[in-house]
Amino acid sequence: MVAPSTTTSAASAPAANRLAAVQEMARLQRILFEVEREFTRTATTLIYRVGEPELKYLLCQHVWESAGHARFLRERGREMSGFGSGESVRDSIRRIFNEAAAPADGYIALAGFYGVLKPALLAAYRHYLEATHHLADWPSRKLVEEFVADEERHAREIAPYLVGGGLSPDSSGHKAPPTTQAPASWSIHLSTILADLGGFLGERPRIPLPADFSWKHTQRPYTHPPTCNRGKYPTCSSVFGHDADETPIVRPWLEDPKTDARVIRLMVYVWLMMEMDAVDYLATVFYDTPTAPFDLHFDLARHLWDESRHSEFGYRQLPKLGVDLMTLEHSLELYNVLVHMTPPERYAMMTMEFEAGSFPTKAHVMDRIRELNDFEADTLLAFDRNDEQNHVRYGHHWLPTIMGLFGETRPVEDFVKATQEKFRQLTAIHGNKTPHALPPEKRLTGNKILKLAAAQ
Numbered sequence: 001m002v003a004p005s006t007t008t009s010a011a012s013a014p015a016a017n018r019l020a021a022v023q024e025m026a027r028l029q030r031i032l033f034e035v036e037r038e039f040t041r042t043a044t045t046l047i048y049r050v051g052e053p054e055l056k057y058l059l060c061q062h063v064w065e066s067a068g069h070a071r072f073l074r075e076r077g078r079e080m081s082g083f084g085s086g087e088s089v090r091d092s093i094r095r096i097f098n099e100a101a102a103p104a105d106g107y108i109a110l111a112g113f114y115g116v117l118k119p120a121l122l123a124a125y126r127h128y129l130e131a132t133h134h135l136a137d138w139p140s141r142k143l144v145e146e147f148v149a150d151e152e153r154h155a156r157e158i159a160p161y162l163v164g165g166g167l168s169p170d171s172s173g174h175k176a177p178p179t180t181q182a183p184a185s186w187s188i189h190l191s192t193i194l195a196d197l198g199g200f201l202g203e204r205p206r207i208p209l210p211a212d213f214s215w216k217h218t219q220r221p222y223t224h225p226p227t228c229n230r231g232k233y234p235t236c237s238s239v240f241g242h243d244a245d246e247t248p249i250v251r252p253w254l255e256d257p258k259t260d261a262r263v264i265r266l267m268v269y270v271w272l273m274m275e276m277d278a279v280d281y282l283a284t285v286f287y288d289t290p291t292a293p294f295d296l297h298f299d300l301a302r303h304l305w306d307e308s309r310h311s312e313f314g315y316r317q318l319p320k321l322g323v324d325l326m327t328l329e330h331s332l333e334l335y336n337v338l339v340h341m342t343p344p345e346r347y348a349m350m351t352m353e354f355e356a357g358s359f360p361t362k363a364h365v366m367d368r369i370r371e372l373n374d375f376e377a378d379t380l381l382a383f384d385r386n387d388e389q390n391h392v393r394y395g396h397h398w399l400p401t402i403m404g405l406f407g408e409t410r411p412v413e414d415f416v417k418a419t420q421e422k423f424r425q426l427t428a429i430h431g432n433k434t435p436h437a438l439p440p441e442k443r444l445t446g447n448k449i450l451k452l453a454a455a456q
């Protein structure tokens with residue numbers, strides 16, 4: 001039997017055509033990678049604009065998972081012809097995420113991200129599963145099936161915080177966000193942009209933008225708010241001090257061998273919960289670094305989620321030890337000062353000053369707490385310490401890169417020294433501006449902690 005001759009057409013076809021089926025799926029994976037990357041970069045702007053601690057924690061978790069999706073897509077995509085070796089994001093994807101971050105009201109922005117963009121991403125992943133070959137592209141399919149399950153869970157997890165304009169909130173767990181503006185018109189606005197793309201993967205017929213369409217983010221460039229949102233919680237400048245009638249953490253007590261270990265445990269849980277300030281100011285760095293290597297955003301996303309978990313340690317444990325969280329003021333000082341600094345300066349202060357400088361005191365605190373035979377407290381502090389060691393390593397690794405993005409050419413050591421000095425100057429201007437929301441008799445202070453500890 002003689003095979004039909006295809007010599008003529010095969011020889012004249014470009015070699016790339018042989019891999020057309022692979023290249024088409026790699027093209028879709030590349031778009032999905034860019035969408036997850038941009039979600040990571042821009043959904044972080046929601047974190048300091050919403051007030052509920054549990055919503056902040058959830059957003060940090062979702063951002064971390066999205067960064068993970070992007071990383072897996074990049075890894076699998078690079079096995080396939082046509083994914084490309086670069087990591088840049090095309091303008092048509094970038095501008096929709098810039099637009100999503102644009103609303104001044106963080107809850108309107110939240111509704112857009114989760115009511116429009118995340119469902120569109122889920123639809124895109126489902127389209128990928130339909131479009132690809134179940135056996136030939138099995139490695140991608142297994143990843144995408146996982147991502148579909150993650151996206152479905154994200155939708156369920158965020159639903160209690162959304163009102164209108166997208167997913168229907170679960171009535172049992174619904175919490176009304178502090179906004180009276182209807183997000184519906186914003187959702188229509190974002191949906192119009194997606195319709196122009198035909199969905200992220202072009203899986204639907206395109207509906208071109210109307211002639212009178214106007215982009216909000218080009219009219220009003222996004223800026224971080226001057227302070228972070230803590231919702232219903234009372235606020236102050238700092239929870240650290242020397243007067244036991246004023247602040248919950250009394251610095252000399254942390255080091256004083258005569259301090260009861262139960263007092264130190266309460267104070268360190270306050271300290272951990274207030275790492276929410278690190279959550280809020282670190283979240284500002286992503287949006288400001290659109291051309292960063294993806295691995296930098298990946299490590300920042302991990303760092304962010306670690307800080308959110310550290311804060312959650314305090315948020316979960318303090319009520320168990322008798323603390324009414326409505327008496328604990330949230331410290332806004334670091335966000336309020338750092339927002340006036342550049343991203344490399346923010347990142348340098350965080351990793352080279354606050355984190356690098358916290359180890360000796362935390363080591364002493366851990367030794368004291370071991371006296372209590374409180375296995376959970378020991379565990380939380382051990383993981384905190386391990387995470388913080390990683391954060392300082394991230395700092396050494398990435399600070400030169402972030403400096404480079406902003407044209408900073410000084411040696412790292414000189415830059416850090418100058419930044420520490422600038423931080424002192426800016427603290428004199430912008431620091432200590434948040435008065436105590438509660439009078440001393442109503443707020444958690446060192447002396448109140450003494451009483452709580454004695455009752456344990």
Ligand SMILES: [Fe+2]
Pocket residue numbers: 275278306307310384388
């Ligand atoms: Fe931390």
Ligand SMILES: [Fe+2]
Pocket residue numbers: 307355387388391
């Ligand atoms: Fe940290």
